[in-house]
Amino acid sequence: MEITTNEVAGVSFVNLDGEIKSTTSGEVMDALVGLVQGGANKLLLNIKDVSFISSAGLRSILVAAKLLKNSNGQLNICNANESVKKVLETSGFTSLVSLYPDEDEALAAFN
Known part of the structure; x- marks a missing residue:
């Protein structure tokens, strides 16, 4: 699991790459x-870039x-x-x- 973050104009962008399952969900939650x-x-x-998500990932x-x-x-x-x-x-x-469906719509939806 690869997690990258950056902040732009008060929004924290989090990009996940890999499978979110029992062995990686702790890293995502942290x-x-x-x-x-x-x-x-x-x-x-x-x-x-997330190919799979388990109940632990959810x-x-x-x-x-x-x-x-x-x-x-x-959270969008x-x-x-x-x-x-x-x-x-x-x-x-x-x-x-x-x-x-995309980052632009998710960004525009913030209150």
Whole structure:
């Protein structure tokens, strides 16, 4: 799992590359929670290069989303491939976090 982050105009961009599964979900959660605890309140999660997400992976993103919601922050996800998008939708994840087809739309959707 490769995680890269940068901040532009108050939005923390997080790019994930690889599979988010039990062996990598802790790393993802640590990165996301660390950003939120460090003061980030707008996270844009680009999962274009994520080929697989397990329930452990969903949980790692959910923890960050709930932390953000509790602090009036927002998490937007973009560029999910069809299989990952299906997992997110089937699990009911999209009722908590918004999915966008590309980074521009996800960025424009921040409050």
